[in-house]
Structures are given as C-alpha cells and as structure tokens.
Amino acid sequence: MNTLRFMTSGSVDNGKSTLIGRLLYDSNSILMDQLSVVKKRSLKNNNEDHKIDLSLFTDGLRAEIEQGITIDVAYKYFSTSKRKFIIADVPGHTQYTRNMVTGATHVDLSIILIDACYGVVEQTQRHSLILGMLNIPNIILAINKMDLVNYDQQIYQSIISKYEIIAKRVGLNNKIETIPISAKNGDNVVNKSKHMKWYTGPSLLYLLENIIINKEPYLEPSRYPVQYVIISKNEKKKNINRGYAGKIISGTYKKGDKVRIYPSKSKTYIQSIMDNGVHTIKEAVAPKSVVLYLEDEIDISRGDLIVKEKDIHPIFSQKLEVILCWMSNNSLNKRNRYLFQIHSLVVPVLIEKIIYRIDVNTLKMENDPLYAELNDLVRVKMKTSIPIPYDSYKKIKENGASILIDETNYSTVAACMIQ
Structure with a gap:
C-alpha cells in the first residue's frame, strides 16, 4: 500500500482545517479520546447548530485556537483500504508564507481551496505561484462552501474559468482536477452530494485514493550524498575500513559500479553495499539508506556526492x-x-x-x-x-x-x- 503526501492551501477561512477534519471524521480515522475532546471544545465555542467543529482536529496550537486560524503546519495521518495518507494543513495568512513553503516541499499533491462566496482572491494567486515554483505534480481545485451559494453550478463554473487564467500565469501546466464541495456538510468530500446532481465526477476521497503518483526516483541519474563516514578496524587484515553512510536520493547503485566523487572528481568502484549496517546487498535503489564501501582509499567527507560514472552528472x-x-x-x-x-x-x-x-x-x-x-x-x-x-x-x-x-x-x- 503506497502513501500519498498532500497538502491543503488557500486563503484564510476557506475551510482547509474543516476539510481535513471532515476527511478524518468521515473515514473513521478519529480516535475516541480525540473525538471526546473536540466535542467538548465545540460546545465551549457556543456552536449554534451543536455540530462538531471539525477544524479543531488540526488547529492544535493555543494561538490557533484563540485566533481561529492555522499558523503552523499541522500534520495528520489516516488510511483507507486503498492508500495511506499524510496531510499537511498549511497556513493561509500572507505572513506565514514560509510555513507554507516548508509544508509543500515534500508533497505529491495539493488541494487548492477556494471559497465559493468570494472566488479567486490574492491568496489564491500567491499559493498557486508557490505551488508552480515548487513543481507540485498534482493539483485538485476544490470550490468549498457550495452550500452557502445554494449549490449553484454557474458560480462554480465561473470560478473555474477565472482560475484557469491564473494557473497559466503562474506556470501550473499540469492537469488540474476540479470539484465542488461543502467541507462543513460533507458534500462530495467522502460521499457524493445529493445537492449537486449536476456534478458527475467522483468524490474528493476517491480522487485522493486513485490519483497516480509519478514518483520513480530510482529511474533518475544516481545521486548519493554522504552523511556520515563510518570508520571500523579489520582485526584480521589489520587495516581500517571506511564506510560512507547516507540516503540514495535518486538512481540505483550496485556492487562493482564505477563512481565519481564530488567535489574531488576522484574515481573508484563500489566494493560492497550494506543494508542497515548488517546485511550485504548487491543493489540498492532510491530512496534507500545504505552504507557504501569503496575499493580505493579516497579522501571523502560528509557532504560529498557519489555519482555513477556512466550516468548524467550534476x-x-x-x-x-x-x-x-x-x-x-x-x-x-x-x-x-x-x-x-x-x-x-x-x-x-x-x-x-x-x-x-x-x-x-x-x-x-x-x-x-x-x-x-x-x-x-x-x-x-x-x-x-x-x-x-x-x-x-x-x-x-x-x-x-x-x-x-x-x-x-x-x-x-x-x-x-x-x-
């Protein structure tokens, strides 16, 4: 079962935290003690309709609860029968752009939320620009709070048309999935909505479960940054062995591969590869952490990069x-x-x-x-x-x-x- 890392982005009060809460709640991913605490907090907040405040599942910082906004990046985990998920709920305020960049660095997909009452705003442009720069491969455009505009199809289509212009301006050339939702009421989030029969597409959860993650770092040119140099003594041969520990960030390494070391540009061969420092393996692929042992004594330090000689070099x-x-x-x-x-x-x-x-x-x-x-x-x-x-x-x-x-x-x- 693979894991999808995704984030929510959009202007403040667009319902990002509520959407994540809805996904967790409707997919039965909330622990009983968490549910009990959130129910109590919802009652304290003078909730008029006596419903659970779903945003409280993610807005955990004291300042966030007091101000009713997301400040830090909140990570949540849940799974279905088809896939595991890691969600980053990132802040919408302009002053927390740095937090958003941090949250977006390692995601496979972003859900851009737009409030149906306000449409495309400055924050939408800003977040889309950042997503384009970060080269996020998959985008879902979710028009939220459709219940507040009487589930009007024309309003939905108008927002989609305006956003397409923004997407071109910021360089979001990937295919963008679009969906009308109400995170508060659950329309088209986990279950299909009865109020928008004009929408014939899948629910948001179905898209998240089935979207293809084109992530094959083992097919890219080999890159192995050295994180630690491990020195051990060989009592039989009375010499010192040096191993180079790190994580393969791209490509494939095998015993016998000819490699070049940067920045010295020295060349040598891989003598052996250790998995978990215990087992010798013939081949290792990204994103695996291993220890490489080389045939020649070369001055290699933390931060050096090991690249296969036959690959495209950096x-x-x-x-x-x-x-x-x-x-x-x-x-x-x-x-x-x-x-x-x-x-x-x-x-x-x-x-x-x-x-x-x-x-x-x-x-x-x-x-x-x-x-x-x-x-x-x-x-x-x-x-x-x-x-x-x-x-x-x-x-x-x-x-x-x-x-x-x-x-x-x-x-x-x-x-x-x-x-």
Missing part, C-alpha cells in the same frame, strides 16, 4: 541562479554573505545580484530590486566559495533544494530552489 560550479523564499525578519541585500547548505554540504556563499522580486499579490515582477523582505519570492545570482555539485530543482528536486543560513546565529533565512 552541474559542478560556483555560480548558481536560485529562487528564494525569504524567511528572515532581516532584509536580503545584494553582496550579503550566508552559508549555503545542500544535503550535508555547507559552504559560504555571496549574493551577487537580486535579479527580480515577485509581488505575490499582483504577480508583477520587479526587476533588479535593492532588497527582499520576509516572505518575498526572489530570484538571485550567487557564488559559492568552492564549486558544488547540484541539479535543477525541476529535474532532480532532491538535489536542487537547499537553504541559506545566517552566519552569525545559524538560523535558516531562506528556502532555495536551484534553477
């Missing part, structure tokens, strides 16, 4: 162009210096130029800005202190995602997508 350069989501209260300025981290490799980096900044509300592009501020999306040119091996985020996401770190306090200041 770009190896000090010059990068990167899309940043700026996450710091301190401004990004040209000529600023930071630490650049990709996997376990950390090197100093200089921001040479801010190429443009995108206004996430109007989608307009400001060329050559002087600075960037919290939650801004910008494209920059940067130069690392030494050449590093990397891939375009759109080609091999796992080897094109990175972060910037403040040199003074070691806090993360930006999420990076290498172009």
